[in-house]
Amino acid sequence: MxxxxxxxxxxxxxxxxxxxxxxxxxxxxxxxxxxxxxxxxxxxxxxxxxxxxxxxxxxGTRREFDLPLEAVGTPFQRTVWKALEGIGYGRTATYGELASAIGRPGAARAVGAATGRNPISIVIPCHRLVGASGSLTGYAGGVECKRFLLRLEGAEAIDPGTPRG
Structure with a gap:
């Protein structure tokens, strides 16, 4: 390395x-x-x-990354991280929505834990996950970094308590 x-x-x-x-x-x-x-x-x-x-x-000139990735984690974590890549630029999803998308509708907390261990920030866009109400939740770089990235992308859910549109 x-x-x-x-x-x-x-x-x-x-x-x-x-x-x-x-x-x-x-x-x-x-x-x-x-x-x-x-x-x-x-x-x-x-x-x-x-x-x-x-x-x-x-x-602001790139919306998708084209890089060879080697995210090291458990099979479940890698499944979650792969699903994160499906949340498009400027969009958000909830932990529950992502859990449903991977076929584990009751696993929102496990999805949150896997997301918190995402080693490839920004490129694997865990910043696009928000709470069920649209609120910003924890982020390895800090909530202010998450807010900055979502604003950069023009995402709708960028402030705590903001309902998802």
């Missing part, structure tokens, strides 16, 4: 690559992120395509 830092409007993102695949995107202060020493050697640009595509996303 190797890693590098990429600038973002919310501070430097840590990009982790393993054999040319994106393994993680961590925020500054990312809850649950491993120590930098566990991310392999720090290099100038661990995955140039990821650095470029994230910059384009923040500039």
């Amino acid at each position: 190797i890693h590098s830092l990429a600038e973002s409007p919310l501070g430097p993102l840590t990009i982790v690559s393993h054999e040319g695949r994106l393994r993680a995107v961590y925020w500054p202060g990312h809850r649950g992120a491993p120590a930098p020493s566990a991310l392999g050697e720090r290099v100038e640009d661990a995955l140039p395509a990821a650095t470029r595509q994230l910059a384009e996303y923040f500039e």
Whole structure:
């Protein structure tokens, strides 16, 4: 594994690559992120395509990512993370809706737990999940980062208590 830092409007993102695949995107202060020493050697640009595509996303010129991914997790977590990729740019879904979409309608809490362990922030768009009322819930980068990303995308549910439209 190797890693590098990429600038973002919310501070430097840590990009982790393993054999040319994106393994993680961590925020500054990312809850649950491993120590930098566990991310392999720090290099100038661990995955140039990821650095470029994230910059384009923040500039508002990219709505979808086209990167080889290597998200490490349990089979259930990977199922949830794959389903997250189906929530389009500027859209939101609830944890319950995602649980139903993967065939586990009673598993909203388990979906929330899996989402909280998503190692590839932004690219696997866990920021697009909201509470049943449309409220913003926890986010590894912090609720303010989540709010920023949803506003960047023009999503409707961007403030706590805002009903989903």
